[in-house]
Amino acid sequence: MRLTFKTALVAATALGLAAFAGVKVAEAAGGGDAKYKKQVEWGFNGFTGKYDRHAMQRGYQVYQEVCSSCHQLKFMSFRHLGDKGGPFYDKKYPNPIDNPVVKYIAKNYPVPIQDIDWDTGEDLPRDGKPVDKFPSPYPNSVAAAAANFGKAPPDLSVMAKARPDGANHIYSFLLGYDKDDNMYNKFLGTKVAMPDQLFDGKVDYEVIKVQNKDGSVKEIQPPEATREQMAKDVTEFLMWTADPKMEARKSLGLSVMIYLLILAGLLFFAYREVWRNVKH
Amino acid sequence: MSGHLSTYEPKYGVTKWLDKRLPIIRMGADFMTYPSPRNLNYWWTFGGILTLCLMVQIITGVILAMHYTANVDVAFADVQRIRRDVPFGWLIQPMHAVGAAMFFFAVYVHMFRGLYYGSYKAPREMIWILGCIIYLIMMATAFLGYTLPWGQMSFWGATVISNFFTAVPFVGDSLQQWILGGYSVDNPTLNRFFALHFLLPFVIAAVVGLHVWAMHHAGQNNPVGIEPKSKEDTLAFHPYYTVKDAFAVVVFLLIFAFFIFYYPDALGHADNYIEADPLATPAHIVPEWYFLPFYAILRAVPDKLMGLLLMVGAIAVLFILPWLDTSKVRSMRFRPVTRIWFILFLINSFILGWCGAATPSDIAIPMGEDKGLNFLWLSRISTLYYFAYFLLILPIMGMIEKPKELPESITKSVLGGASSGGAAS
Numbered sequence: 001m002r003l004t005f006k007t008a009l010v011a012a013t014a015l016g017l018a019a020f021a022g023v024k025v026a027e028a029a030g031g032g033d034a035k036y037k038k039q040v041e042w043g044f045n046g047f048t049g050k051y052d053r054h055a056m057q058r059g060y061q062v063y064q065e066v067c068s069s070c071h072q073l074k075f076m077s078f079r080h081l082g083d084k085g086g087p088f089y090d091k092k093y094p095n096p097i098d099n100p101v102v103k104y105i106a107k108n109y110p111v112p113i114q115d116i117d118w119d120t121g122e123d124l125p126r127d128g129k130p131v132d133k134f135p136s137p138y139p140n141s142v143a144a145a146a147a148n149f150g151k152a153p154p155d156l157s158v159m160a161k162a163r164p165d166g167a168n169h170i171y172s173f174l175l176g177y178d179k180d181d182n183m184y185n186k187f188l189g190t191k192v193a194m195p196d197q198l199f200d201g202k203v204d205y206e207v208i209k210v211q212n213k214d215g216s217v218k219e220i221q222p223p224e225a226t227r228e229q230m231a232k233d234v235t236e237f238l239m240w241t242a243d244p245k246m247e248a249r250k251s252l253g254l255s256v257m258i259y260l261l262i263l264a265g266l267l268f269f270a271y272r273e274v275w276r277n278v279k280h
Numbered sequence: 281m282s283g284h285l286s287t288y289e290p291k292y293g294v295t296k297w298l299d300k301r302l303p304i305i306r307m308g309a310d311f312m313t314y315p316s317p318r319n320l321n322y323w324w325t326f327g328g329i330l331t332l333c334l335m336v337q338i339i340t341g342v343i344l345a346m347h348y349t350a351n352v353d354v355a356f357a358d359v360q361r362i363r364r365d366v367p368f369g370w371l372i373q374p375m376h377a378v379g380a381a382m383f384f385f386a387v388y389v390h391m392f393r394g395l396y397y398g399s400y401k402a403p404r405e406m407i408w409i410l411g412c413i414i415y416l417i418m419m420a421t422a423f424l425g426y427t428l429p430w431g432q433m434s435f436w437g438a439t440v441i442s443n444f445f446t447a448v449p450f451v452g453d454s455l456q457q458w459i460l461g462g463y464s465v466d467n468p469t470l471n472r473f474f475a476l477h478f479l480l481p482f483v484i485a486a487v488v489g490l491h492v493w494a495m496h497h498a499g500q501n502n503p504v505g506i507e508p509k510s511k512e513d514t515l516a517f518h519p520y521y522t523v524k525d526a527f528a529v530v531v532f533l534l535i536f537a538f539f540i541f542y543y544p545d546a547l548g549h550a551d552n553y554i555e556a557d558p559l560a561t562p563a564h565i566v567p568e569w570y571f572l573p574f575y576a577i578l579r580a581v582p583d584k585l586m587g588l589l590l591m592v593g594a595i596a597v598l599f600i601l602p603w604l605d606t607s608k609v610r611s612m613r614f615r616p617v618t619r620i621w622f623i624l625f626l627i628n629s630f631i632l633g634w635c636g637a638a639t640p641s642d643i644a645i646p647m648g649e650d651k652g653l654n655f656l657w658l659s660r661i662s663t664l665y666y667f668a669y670f671l672l673i674l675p676i677m678g679m680i681e682k683p684k685e686l687p688e689s690i691t692k693s694v695l696g697g698a699s700s701g702g703a704a705s
Contacts, residue, residue, distance in 0.1 A: 047542060074357075075357060075360040075361070075364065076364075080364065154554075155555075157360065158360065158553045161545060161550065161553040162550055162551070162553035162554045163550055164550045166550070242553075244364060245363065245364070245370035248370065249370060249371070249374075249540075249541050249544075250541060250542065252371070252541065253537065253538075253540070253541025253542060254541075256537050256541065257534065257537055257538070257541070260530055260533055260534045260537060261534065263530050264527065264530040264531055264534065267523065267526050267527040267530055268527050270523050270526075270527075271523045271524055271526075271527050274519050274520060274523045275520065275523075275524075278318060278515065278520070279694055279695060280318050280319055280694055
């Protein structure tokens with residue numbers, strides 16, 4: 001009878017987990033047409049997953065040159081790009097507002113920052129600084145909708161988390177357009193307000209310069225800017241914008257898990273020791 | 281705390297002085313020497329685990345409240361700011377969100393343990409009822425808290441659930457507007473939900489105090505469900521159960537940490553990363569997993585008021601459970617037939633959860649092409665069993681079932697005495 005109960009308990013738990021997994025699978029598929037869903041082996045998945053910094057840098061370039069004309073990153077500031085774990089982090093500049101790359105990006109961002117003249121109170125557009133938020137390409141949401149078939153382009157800061165299996169969703173979406181109809185997305189199975197954006201060579205990837213320890217500069221040639229490559233890179237970047245602390249979280253997680261495992265072992269032996277003369 | 285003779289003797293002048301005026305050290309000392317049945321298994325460690333859960337939620341919650349603004353224009357952005365810019369906000373925020381789910385996981389284990397071992401029976405009715413009150417406040421707190429990040433599921437979940445208040449006869453519409461502070465979920469709603477979400481955990485803490493007090497007064501139940509008769513049957517709470525609880529707590533923390541660090545979003549819904557938009561209804565509005573069984577019961581009937589009554593009834597029935605179960609035998613170990621009904625009840629709870637997550641018109645169990653039992657009917661059958669278990673099975677089984685022979689004492693059952701039924705571990 002005891003065995004039956006334990007078996008039933010295990011069976012019930014398994015059923016519960018299966019139901020949960022079933023819901024999650026259904027949810028994941030619910031985001032698009034499974035037939036056009038692409039699965040990528042992302043480096044950021046898994047327990048020790050990390051973002052590919054060069055891919056994020058290229059991804060930022062795609063965002064800035066292609067996406068940013070319509071989509072904002074409203075929860076992001078320029079300085080975040082230079083945070084630890086970010087695409088342009090440099091250990092020489094622990095405070096990202098000093099990072100020259102971040103400064104350059106902020107200053108040359110195509111959309112000016114809307115500030116006011118502190119003497120007269122009049123509007124005064126100015127160049128960006130690292131502490132500024134990424135500006136919106138539109139003055140307001142009505143203008144954003146009016147310029148885009150009545151649907152304001154969504155913010156991209158947390159997009160990779162706002163869809164089930166977000167990274168694969170974005171990647172599949174960007175590559176899911178019908179060849180004959182650049183407004184029809186096969187992955188979503190519907191017409192979308194955003195036409196197909198990526199075509200081979202749309203972005204001219206910059207050569208990434210890495211400084212060696214001896215001071216010499218190594219040039220890393222970027223991959224060819226194919227549709228797939230650009231979609232992959234911008235997805236990597238957007239996954240980072242949605243979860244910028246993932247690397248810190250996973251690395252602390254490993255220490256915490258090891259600590260708890262050892263503590264659990266010690267406590268188990270303490271328990272055995274305390275109870276050694278008590279039959280229970 | 282009463283229940284056993286106090287053995288605490290103050291040694292120093294200060295402690296003697298304090299003991300005459302506020303015997304708080306005595307209370308703690310008595311707590312530690314409290315005689316607990318020697319056969320408590322790991323299912324009994326969830327009381328300690330739940331205490332930890334409440335503390336984690338309150339501490340992380342107070343820190344989050346320092347950085348959060350309850351305003352519809354900035355609430356969603358504030359959560360993002362906490363995760364991006366507040367030092368260790370990326371850790372505290374998922375701790376609180378995952379913590380809610382872990383809290384419910386632990387409370388369900390705790391409740392099923394009480395159901396299985398008959399912990400609600402005399403003289404422990406008040407422990408059980410106070411526990412039901414805690415569970416009820418927990419549900420309210422979780423629901424209110426889920427609104428605060430102001431994502432799509434926050435907004436639409438609050439809209440759907442508050443809409444059920446309109447089903448109350450005569451005063452429904454006024455009641456709903458009074459609760460929301462307007463005609464729909466909006467800024468006044470968010471503000472009051474935040475205030476109440478901050479208040480209720482402290483109410484829970486107070487009721488937990490009563491719950492523990494009642495438990496120390498009536499004594500703990502145990503896996504064989506017979507009262508301790510001799511000194512041999514019990515052990516001091518410390519060190520025996522402090523060390524056992526500590527081990528269980530750390531194993532629980534391992535699971536907790538696994539979710540926080542590796543799958544912080546696995547228990548949530550992707551739609552809640554979309555800012556609340558009153559003009560765009562999500563395709564599927566589903567509550568968090570811990571409400572799914574009750575959501576299934578709510579949707580099982582076509583009538584809104586009946587659905588509401590059924591859901592309220594599903595929780596209300598727990599309050600009167602001590603008087604519904606007519607059997608004098610506490611532990612299901614000695615109730616061979618009722619035990620099978622209990623296992624079915626456990627499986628049924630998972631099925632209800634499954635129904636709550638699904639679309640009612642979808643097919644759950646296919647029977648032939650395009651035919652089969654849909655989730656609506658599955659949830660109806662499951663709802664029926666849920667109520668039948670409490671209202672029919674437990675009252676009737678207590679009268680007709682012949683329980684196995686109970687062991688003479690806890691110690692006898694542990695040492696493998698004469699009793700046949702005590703398959704104790």
